[in-house]
Amino acid sequence: MTNPLTGIAHMLGHPFIRYAFFAGSGVAVAAGLTGYFLVLRAQVFTADALSHVAVAGAMAALAFGFDARLGLFVATTGVALGMGLIGQRGKPDDVTIGSVFAWILGLGVLFLTIYTRSRSTSNSTAGITVLFGSVFGLSSSQALLAAVVSAGVVGALLLVARPLLFATVDEAVARARGVPVTALGLGFLALAAVTAAEATQVVGALLLLGLVAAPAGAARRLTTRPYRAMWLSALLGLAAMWAGLGLSYEVPALPPSFAVVAVAAGIYLVAAAAPAVRRSARRRRSRATAAPATGSLELDSQAAARTVM
């Protein structure tokens, strides 16, 4: 591994790595964009609930002998639309969401038990795969499906980005201007549900919050302009995915989903610390310029004090 380029070429020589990067990139961009709106609309807890619903859905499908993906999509979309419909009458509070998803996860545990019992071997790896993902285990068709679905989510989200942003920032005005706020909210929840189901296959149900919350939170720390933050969120998600996958390939002891989430959390930490560091650097610089002026002119130090503030 002396030349990094040959190292990367060697890494991409493995088909399973290519599939992982292919599917992972799509999911990361979709999660980054969805995550930005989820953070903006203060619905991160909803994403948390969806991730738990995804577990229950996949387990139920496995227990009754269906494909796990079917259960994932049906459960997340169904619950998301249900929450959205309840939200029309009175926004479901955190407590209601929490109580419902605690119970749904309890059902998931029941299904997991039924599944592991029926297979006679004490095989619990299916549960682990749903909970923590298996990006290096994707087949070419699975990777293609993940990429296509993610592209669909990204396309749909970009199409409604402008009215959705309007409806998020000022719901009352948007409604008065004729924006279909309710339909937009429902549609967005459905998109978030599809993203959650897709991300479950890559990083696992329990870790998808890292792809949704961390890049979006970091982007909002770095810029206040909505479109720039939206793209930055997608870009940071992609960077975390690539860096995580590469890291996990280099250090086999690190599972890929851990590496991806750890990089995403690291990006958020840096972004959260950056403004504070910049502020203290600016203060130090202005103090350095103010220092020789202290004795000579009062006006100068006042101006320096103003720049500090």
Next chain:
Amino acid sequence: MIPAHVAAQGAGVPLSWDLAQDIRQLFEFHFMVNAFRAGTVVAIAAGLLGWFMVLRSQSFAGHTLAVAGFPGAAGATLIGVNPAWGFFGFCGAGAAAIAAVPRARSGTQGGGFSEESAAIGTVQALALACGFLFITLYRGFLNGVNALLFGTFLGITDGQVWVLVGVAALIVVALALGGRLLLFASVDPDVAAARGVPVTALGVAFLLLLGFAAAGASQITGSLLVFALLVVPAATAQRMCARPAWSIGLSVGIALVVTWLGLSAAYYSSYPIGFFVTTFAFAAFAATHLATAVARGRRSRQAP
């Protein structure tokens, strides 16, 4: 200590029609007595702190603290120390991390809240990812993961019960001393701050206690289902009754009943305890919502 037939099929003792004999059988084995002791202590702590958590609408933070127990236990197993250290260490660290995020003010529009929730979500994902790393590094442990995440009542030792009793005592004493102030600071932070109540310090202390309660509860229900004991009894109690003292008592009572029923059902059936505890808790929650909705409908029909 655990009888062979119980260990073999993960409980599942035949149930007879004689209730007295069933109850006697329930306490026949020492491990089951310990499970009831631990469950009782945990339910009291979770019912108390969960009530304040719901009042302060910090469910997301509470859920994050709850799952922080998973990497704690996995990490402790990896380096070979008592899991209790891992549970309480990681939940305490999670509480400190969340406390470092500025608390959103309900008055401010959007920005503050979303910032806080993004940070909490990141902490939660990172905690779970660390847990996954630890169990991958410690290979033989993989079969115990489900117990860690979804709970088990087998094999609770006397030592664990005493640790839980100590933590619960700490929580009860702390709430007895500072409960009134915490209530004031939760209901109206601005007025409380103006009256000289240390609102920020109380918030941090509360998060730490919540972390400890979550750590204790996750030893029974598993990290992912702690919520069933923290949020559901409290939410049900607050719906039933508006007076703080009665409501707190109800919350503890519901948590206790749910835990006892869950333990008994898991003992006599062959399904995991996490499923029963969440189902009983949710049944109470749904029934209360239905009852209050019906009562409100009747009142509004009588009113005109």
